[in-house]
Amino acid sequence: SVAFFSNYLILAWSQSDSAIVAYLKIDIWQWRWMLGLEALPALFYLVGLRFVPESPRWLIMKNRPDEALSVLTLVAGPTQAKIELTAIANSLSNSPSKNTGSDSLGIATLFSPTLHKVLFVGMVVAILQQITGINSVFFYAPMIFEQTGIGTDASFLQAVLVGLTNLFFTILAMLFIDKVGRRPLLLAGVSGIVVCMLMLAYGFDTARYTLPVNALSEFSEKADTLASVAGQTFRSDVAFREAISNSAGAAWYTANEARLIQISVSLNSYLILFGILGFVASFAVSLGPVMWVLFSELFPNHIRALAISVVGLVNSAVSFLVQLVFPWELATIGIAGTFFIYGFFALVGLLLVAKFLPETKGMSLEQLEVELVKS
Structure with missing residues (x-):
């Protein structure tokens, strides 16, 4: 949302006669300033990483139980920390990497029969998150709003609304993910995505x-x-x-x-605006944040780092392909057809999530490993 807002301000400033605009060449280097300012939050993120504690499971794997206990105590309190430490140690002692005397497992282990279910669920969610076109909507929001005939300046302003909507509903997801559960949030959010995508397809089809x-x-x-x-x-x-x-x-x-x-x-520009904001809200309260929580819970300790890397790679690859073909889709099949395709993929994903995704709320990682991975 900050990026959308800063881009809108830069666009507005570039059209003014201010001396500072001319001095900083904002009117000439619009996109350079838009991209350059985004280095600031990246810098803050880099500094913030210094204060993120290590994973207690990783610390135990590296024979640093005292440090692991300190991290767990900070998060869960001294009594619960000792219980969690024992459970983690027992889980890791029974892991395949421990039994084989190896510190790491090959990628082939990820495709073993015992992991088929969790890997399938992880792949479905990873693909679904991007194949609904969320990054295309984020990156091409001004272009999409221009298709409603509101003009370039207004399209950038409405793109700010997209960012604010994403921020608000992401915070909402953070507040309710442990109260409502991962599965209900995903089902509700993806259902909203289906409805909003079909709404957008209808709105542009009747234009x-x-x-x-x-x-x-x-x-x-x-x-x-x-x-x-x-x-x-x-x-x-x-x-x-x-x-x-x-x-x-x-x-x-x-x-x-x-x-x-x-x-x-x-066309009905209000229908289009409501459809896009509804889509972003549905995504932000479900697939956006919930996917990463699920990834940290679905996969067992001994393979988690590798598994998250693999499904994260798939997620990024799908994102790249969706954004790559989006301008081609607009030029070839039109914006209505593009949103209909996104809605179809979301519907398929909704059915798969409803059938295969388990609820992980309220269960420790060790309990989930016993429940989801059959030895």
Whole structure:
């Protein structure tokens, strides 16, 4: 949310005549400033890592039980800390790596029959988190809002609302994850994602695009070529883009897309705004934070670090692919079709989560290992 807000301020400042804007070249280096300012929270995060304690399980694995007890005491109190320490030590003493005399296990161990269930659940959640298009919505929020015809400046302002919504509902998830449980939050959140994605698909599918004849004077250099498409109504953004590009050229359309859509589109912009904010809220209260909590609980101690690394890699790979094809999807199948695809994937994920995801609330990692991993 801070990034969205700072980007909006930079965009607003770049259009002012302030001397400091000219001195800092904000009007010329908009994107450089937007990216550069994001180094500050990264720096704070780096400093904050200095105060994060080591995992007690890792400390026990490294034969540092006294330090592990200190960490557990800080978190759970002296009495519960001793109980947890004993349970962790017993769990690690029975782990395959201990029994084989090895400090680490190969990746093949992750695919052993005893881990099939937890690995499958972890993969489903890792893929689902990104295949619903959340990062595409975050990264391309101004572009998406421009498709509603509100203009570039307003689209950046509404992107700020996306960030604030994400922040608020993430805090809400933190407050309720241990009270409500992981499974109910995921089911409710993914259900909301399905509804909001279908809402967005419907909103953009019912949009109509008509270039007004009286707007040709605004594009005087292309007025003659645009006359053939002015006044025509197109049922999709793809058809509208193709017609304008064929008449005036693809490069010209790209340079003037925001203004062309702003004066041509007719849709329910409130429905679109509600759908996007609802999607972000549903994600922030479920898949966003809950996934990482689940990863730390699903996998047994002896394989947890490797397992989280693998499913995290899958999560990042899916995120990369979704963002890579998003502009292509907009240009090829349109924004309505893109959101429908995201909604379909969310529905499939919802069914898989409902069938296979166990509830992990209120159980220690050692209890979960006994429950989920059958030896």
